[in-house]
Amino acid sequence: MPATIISGTEVARTLRAELKEKVARRASSHNGTPGWIPGLATVLVGDDPASRAYVGMKNRAAAEVGIHSRQINLPADVSEDELLGVVEGLNADPDIHGILVQLPLPRHIDEEAILEAILPEKDVDGFHPVNVGRLAVGADDVLAPCTPKGVVDLLLRSGHDPAGKHVVVVGRSNIVGRPMASLLLRRGRGGDATVTVAHSRTPDLGAVTRLADILVVAVGRPDTVTADMVREGAVVIDVGVNRVDDPSAPRGYRLVGDVDFEGVREVAGALTPVPGGVGPMTIATLLANTVQAAEAIRARSEQEVPA
Ligand code: GUN
Numbered sequence: 001m002p003a004t005i006i007s008g009t010e011v012a013r014t015l016r017a018e019l020k021e022k023v024a025r026r027a028s029s030h031n032g033t034p035g036w037i038p039g040l041a042t043v044l045v046g047d048d049p050a051s052r053a054y055v056g057m058k059n060r061a062a063a064e065v066g067i068h069s070r071q072i073n074l075p076a077d078v079s080e081d082e083l084l085g086v087v088e089g090l091n092a093d094p095d096i097h098g099i100l101v102q103l104p105l106p107r108h109i110d111e112e113a114i115l116e117a118i119l120p121e122k123d124v125d126g127f128h129p130v131n132v133g134r135l136a137v138g139a140d141d142v143l144a145p146c147t148p149k150g151v152v153d154l155l156l157r158s159g160h161d162p163a164g165k166h167v168v169v170v171g172r173s174n175i176v177g178r179p180m181a182s183l184l185l186r187r188g189r190g191g192d193a194t195v196t197v198a199h200s201r202t203p204d205l206g207a208v209t210r211l212a213d214i215l216v217v218a219v220g221r222p223d224t225v226t227a228d229m230v231r232e233g234a235v236v237i238d239v240g241v242n243r244v245d246d247p248s249a250p251r252g253y254r255l256v257g258d259v260d261f262e263g264v265r266e267v268a269g270a271l272t273p274v275p276g277g278v279g280p281m282t283i284a285t286l287l288a289n290t291v292q293a294a295e296a297i298r299a300r301s302e303q304e305v306p307a
Contacts, residue, residue, distance in 0.1 A: 003236070003268040006158045008150075012280035015153065016065050019287050023066040026294075038294035039068040040098040040124065040286075041090045045083065045109070046076035051102050058100065061283045067290055068095065080109045084117050091119045097294035098124035100286065103175075121297055124289040126179065135182045141296070143289050148180035150281030151216060151237055152190040160214065160235045160270065163192035168212035170225065170258075172199040176218035176239055205229065217258040227263035236268045239278050 027035040040062045044055045055071060062069035072086060083101075090099045099122045105111050115123075120130040126145040134142040155162055167184050171177035177197060184193040198208045200219070206229040209215055217225050218239035230236060240258030257274030265271050272278055 003265045003271040005265075006154065006160075006235075006237075006270050006272045006277065008154055008272055008277040008280045011154055011157045012150075012284040014157070015281070015284040016061065016287065019284070019291055020065040022291060027066065036294075036298065037066065037068045038098070038290050039070070039093075039096040040100065040290045041070045041072060041093075041096045043072045043074065043083075043086060043090075043099070043101045045074045045078055045102070045105055051104075055102050058283055058286055062287055062290065065287055067287060070096070076106050078109075080113065083109060083114060087114060087117045091117075091122060096122065097297050098122055098286075098290035100125055121300075122293055124286060124293055126289070127174070132174075132179070135179060138182075138186050140186060140188060143293060144183060145175060145179040146285040146289060147176050147218075147239060147278060147282045148183050149289070150285035151180060151239065151278060152183050153285065154237070154272070154278065154281050155214065155235070156190055158270070162190065162214055165193050165213040166196070166211055167193045167214040167216060168196045168198060168209050169216045169218070170198045170205070170209065171216075171218035171220075171239070172197055173218065180216055180218070219258045221258055222256050223260045224258040225264065226260045227267045230264050230267045232267055233269035234267075235270045236264055236272070237278065238272050238274050241274060241279065 023038060027037050029035045042055050042058055044051060059069045059071050074083065087099065090096050099118050101114055103111065105114060115127045116129060118128055120128045123131050123143055126143045131143050135144050162184055169177050169180050181195045181197050184191055184195045196208060198205055202208060209225060209229040210231050212231060212234050214235045215230060216237045216239060220240055220242065222242045222244060236259055238257035238259040242256050243253045244256050245252065246254040255275050
């Protein structure tokens with residue numbers, strides 16, 4: 001029997017609807033306490049078409065759930081100091097609770113310095129070393145990177161709780177593979193998995209992936225996982241987004257994941273498509289992180305006693 005297709009588009013729609021309701025509740029005043037609106041700032045440096053498209057989608061999605069969103073576009077030759085100045089301005093802005101600097105940045109800018117300049121409590125990407133470290137030691141109230149957090153949510157909401165399962169993660173990037181492993185290892189909801197991380201230097205990758213109850217593939221190369229590498233009935237989550245030439249497609253290319261979809265769907269129990277799988281969850285999770293950041297910042301400011 002071919003695999004069930006896990007629709008990230010549908011699950012993300014549900015998540016966005018929940019967030020919209022939550023944002024609306026926070027926006028209305030209660031017993032004389034004024035309402036408030038979470039704010040997200042995105043920073044785009046240069047004019048890479050893919051980055052521009054992603055940032056545009058993030059801002060539109062934010063506006064749709066009622067999050068105040070601000071997009072800052074900077075030229076490709078902006079200096080590191082100027083960019084740091086923009087980040088510092090957003091750190092100090094009380095209307096902004098989440099800051100996202102779209103990566104990659106131009107080569108003359110030190111990416112690490114920029115990510116470290118973002119206040120950890122506004123770091124909705126979860127890339128600041130403080131948040132990376134807190135996630136690595138198993139903190140459950142941390143801002144975690146959107147793609148792996150979205151994968152956990154997708155698994156839970158599609159009935160594939162990772163607890164007690166052997167999850168094999170293929171890929172060790174800072175954006176997906178490593179935080180994916182940390183999330184799945186946490187105690188409690190969404191965690192408690194047995195985790196193996198494989199990567200480009202793993203010999204006989206298939207021997208490892210065939211052990212997986214749940215297989216998460218985040219490598220960035222089409223056909224990394226083929227049918228012979230998947231155990232019958234396994235759940236396969238394809239994080240890859242790759243452009244392949246296709247003269248018959250309107251734009252001359254089409255998007256594929258890292259998994260041979262047609263082959264693997266004959267063996268897997270469940271499988272995410274590309275597009276329409278993990279991608280929509282990443283964006284919805286960014287909105288969830290913005291609301292989480294805003295709530296934490298507000299809770300802290302309410303506790304502070306004026307001097
Ligand atoms: N570029 C590709 N993915 C991401 C992401 O999740 N966050 C940011 N800031 N940039 C990216």
